[in-house]
Amino acid sequence: MSRNAHPAGPRHAEVLPEDHPPLPSHDLTELDPVIWPTTAKRVGGELTIGGVRVSELAEQFGTPLYALDEDDFRTRARDYQLAFSDVDAEVYYAGKALLTKAVARWAHEEGLKIDVCSAGELAVALAAGVPPARLGMHGNNKSRAELARAVDVGVGRIVIDSFAEIERLEQIAAEYGRTPEVLVRVTTGVEAHTHEFVATAHDDQKFGLALSSGAAAEAVRRVIASRHLNLVGLHSHIGSQIFTTDGFEVAARRLTRLLTQIHTEHGVVLSELNLGGGLGIAYVTGDTPQEPKTIADSLLTIVQRECEANGLPMPRIAVEPGRAIAGPAGVTLYEVGTVKDVEGLRSYVSVDGGMSDNIRTALYGAEYTCVLASRASDASPMLSRLVGKHCESGDMIVRDLYLPADVGAGDLVAVAATGAYCHSMASNYNYLPRPALVAVREGRARTLVRRETEEDLLRLDVG
Template sequence: MQIGGVDALELAARYQTPLQVYDVGRIRQAIRAFKRVFEEEGVSYEVSYASKAFSCLAIYQVINEEGGHTDVVSGGELWTALKAGFPMSKVSFHGNNKSRSELELAVEHGVGVIIVDNFHEIDLLSQILEEKDAEAKVMLRVTPGISAHTNEYIQTGQVDSKFGFDMASGQADRALELVLANPRLQMAGVHAHIGSQIFDVRGFVGCAEKLCQLAEDWRDKYGYETEILNVGGGFGIHYTDQDHPLPAEEFVRAIVKAVKRQCQEKGLELPEIWIEPGRSIVGQAGWSLYTVGSRKDLPGYPSYVALDGGMGDNIRPALYQAEYSAVVADRPQAEAEEVVNLVGKYCESGDVLIKSCPLPKTEPGDVVALLSTGAYGYSMASNYNRNPRPAVVFAENGQAKLVIKRESYDDLLVLDLKY
């Protein structure tokens, strides 16, 4: 098995397991595919990488090399992008409860756009700008009333959501009034995000249409012309053979055509169109490598094959029943000989990475690879059971580069104080 032209067994031997490996070439290809659609359609755009999928110094360097934009959702992500040398003018700052210190950090370093989520944030940001005698470009996040076909934990566009200003009740209009009345706030556009791991293009088309309707209303009521229309991300990817996603760029083409059509019908100037792919950029570019350890066989039940990682480096299966595929790294094309439960080493019965996983026979010491783990694995990793988080390696053109060191036991104690 090769990842970025590097042998997976060599990677496991050199960096040990559990190990997260990214094929950087696939990351670049995904970004370029998105950009190509916009350029073919002749529209102004930004492909804004959603940092929450995976954030570290190295990923921001790659995004920057590809001419990308990025969105951050915390002071920590913002600080990482800053230290990576990412241009702050190409950063947008999300979050439903940004703190004063986070907003101050964004203002001090000239973040390109702050995506305002609620009335409290308008007040808080206004205070900060007054104190610092500064201005900030903002967008308003709205909830368009669309529930995407996805897990309820990751639906964000419906009315009953913690995110954004509701359109139907007039909250979005009131927010716009407050922003337009404040000379320190520069209104740039509108944002919506309807969910994650979405396979049906109709939700995105519906979202684009609703945002265009809002843009028409704002023009007619307030004389405000929307400069940027940001439809978020959430494009589904392939995890198992049960998933049949469209190529992500087909979602983009459908969105662009819907916006063009709506703008022509409503007499609107065509705005910049922004998307925020995260999973669809890094998800299928990532693999998790584990070493097989113990095994438990029960008559009449799938055997339990234990790996040296688990919910500490990938909590998604335990959190919302995410499903993955796996192969044995030294024979990835081998026929399945048994069905097993691939479990982790953590002290939880729910620490199951893949239930009923078809695999060839394995022995202790074999390296197993979980596929498409590049999004939300490492970024949601923890030190549960006081286990160190894994290392992360970038592989490209047959070369491997360590980009996040494996935590040591001493690292676990860095913030501890004796009583």
């Protein structure tokens, strides 16, 4: 029996679930260029990325496997840098999306600064050779040790997130004899149209200092009054996976009013305004991400208009794309192990990974595009659910999709747009070793982060 053979049984239910997605109008082998990496194509029916066949990747590195298209990443980083290069603006790559030494070097080589939000991310960026002055540090609960390391190495910008952090950082700066340049993170009250877990600018959440309560203005007063902190600007981040700049317009208007208040009250003109990141990418057909140049023109027009209306000079703008650069460059490969037909509902296609390598679907209902990757098929569409091997009913990678009805054990499937927040949020649930991360480029693949082994899992268990 071939690896794709199955026991006889229904593979495409005649009665579909009430909330099922419509039958696809496109070929199941089609690769939407808005979703897949720029080098992704079919060769003899098989998916290739960066000129490398997925079967070769699976054979050499095993599955599950994160494959990252280096040219795609670099091109997107370069596009953002060029989009904001005509004005006094800066682009930070948001390291939380995906950060390794190689990724940090790519971002740095393409002219981007990098923002980090922990001692670990800071260590990776420094190990990659990124100059500390080109780093920014975030975090709602930075420890004393993290702030001390940032001050000691000379991190370029520290984004203050609380009153307690002002006192903590002031003490550390005094001890080191330094005057770090800081921004105050302002919660603008903008309700981003995104999932609750990734909306970050409404008042009732953990990040920043609220504009509406006066906390942001008070934080500014305290920083200006400090002897060892240099306030250079304001920071705002309204959320993630956002497809329009409407929310940024509201946030910019409110931030500009605060800049005006600061100038009136303190006679200080702040030179920087960081609008954060969060602009979306295409995960499924119909998602409509904006081009970096369109984003840049829109944001700069918004801020310039608001500053002119309030009689303020134009500040230096900063943005922090992370997902928008890393997300589309990544593809995750899995091997199918079991296909289980649930008559009248769908087929459950189980793979050798799951929520330990991609928690996003279980965490906040993320959607993905998945294709049969290792071969061609002209079988009819089969309503499916791509699931993992973990001991959770919520262990789903793609909740609803159509795969060819002959998909079976041994096939490789590929999930697109997994470059952001999959590797960085991976876990060892059920003691699964975390997958390798490899870069593909011009027909070659190389390891960026090796696959964990059982020895790795046991090394920290001292018994």
